[in-house]
Amino acid sequence: MIIFRLIGESFRFAFDALRQNKLRTMLSLLAITIGIFIVIFVFSGVDTFRGKLQSSVDKLGSNTIYVQKWPWSFSDNYPWWKYMNRPQPSLRDFANLRERMENAQGITFEISTSDRVIKYRSNSVEGITVSAASHDFNKTWNFELQSGRYFTESESNYGTPVMLMGADIAQGLFGSEDPIGKQVQVLGRRLTVIGVFKKEGEDIFGTTLDKNVNIPINFAKGVLDIQSERYGPQITVRGKDNVTLEEVESELQGLMRSIHRIRPGQEEDFALNKTTIISNKLDSMFVMVNWAGWIIGGFSILVGGFSIANIMFVSVKERTNIIGIQKSLGAKNYFILLQFVFESILLCILGGLLGLLLVYLVALVVGLGTGFYISLGINNIVLGIGISVIIGVISGFWPAYSASRLDPVEAIRS
Secondary structure, three states, X not given: OHHHHHHHHHHHHHHHHHHHOHHHHHHHHHHHHHHHHHHHHHHHHHHHHHHHHHHHHHHHOOOEEEEEOOOOOOOXXXXXXXXXXXXXXXXXXXXXHHHHOOOEEEEEEEEEEEEEEEEEOOEEEEEEEEEEEOOOHHHHOOOOEEEEOOOOHHHHHHOOOEEEEOHHHHHHHHOOXXXXXXXXXXXXXXXXXXXXXXXXXXXXXXXXXXXXEEEEHHHHOOOOOOOOHHHOOEEEEEEOOOOOHHHHHHHHHHHHHHHOOOOOOOOOOXXXXXXXXXXXXXXXXXXXXXXXXHHHHHHHXXXXXXXXXXXXHHHHHHOHHHHHHHHHOOOOHHHHHHHHHHHHHHHHHHHHHHHHHHHHHHHHHHHHHHOOOOOOOHHHHHHHHHHHHHHHHHHHHHHHHHHHOXXXXXXXXX
């Protein structure tokens, strides 16, 4: 109880001192507020961005590999002409992989073409993407249908003129009317709508099914040259849940080398891309951004720490005679020391709370202006307050220690 009473009295002395010197208190808080704002804003932005990245990776599939002509990541001096001469992933590759691969949950051959127009009676929607895929598309891509159904196996195999459409397209063409069973015109052909994708919005990679039309690859054969590079043919392989990505990649690499008859030691003519390539590069960027936040914010916090220490020395000087009276009445050295340390901590906590409030307000403005909402997580709030307490202890200790060592007689006479 004595300890709690001591802490309470120390905080009361500290609060009274801060209240009596409002202008000095606010100026002292400024550097701490700016420093905490910079550090926590950067960390909150990085955490939010990383969270959106992870949700995008989960949507694409963390256990998914894309067989493509071009790699997603290049070395500094890459021979681009070698990539230019590579063949596109083919239906023959797809057929062989589907027949021989054991660790795959689903394998699809996919193409896409953008900036197309879809029409229904007098209504039309421009700028849509038409994607064609083999039957396992629902196994290699995470999506939900808000109405209708997925392709049957016979519809996929025989190239039936049916389609799935995104929520934005359905809204633009039909409004409140049910699109299921309606015939629309796209790529110069009439197709029947059998399903509508659930609205999902764009992810961090810019991928969305909201303005996508999906048709069977065997139907697309009669409309487009599906082997043309302009349509970006690719083979998507999703591994089984109980198999690691490395095992899936190893098996896929061996099979593709066998299908393309690539001899041991000979360079591969295909790329195996995965979402970890992007996330790893972004993670390294996040580390640099975090360090930049620590360095820039750290300088401001350091200046704030010196400012707090200077103010505390001034405070000790102003209250020297009061310290002498307290000590003559029996106040212990540790009471005087805690009194000034708590005042310093209280100053820094106020600065930290103002910095956190500033982070919240700026994040709100950025979200309303750009649509990118930065979330201020509890971990960053705790970090901001923790930094404030540490700076308060460090900045206030030496002034507090010098106050606690004052001689009461000399202090009263000052």
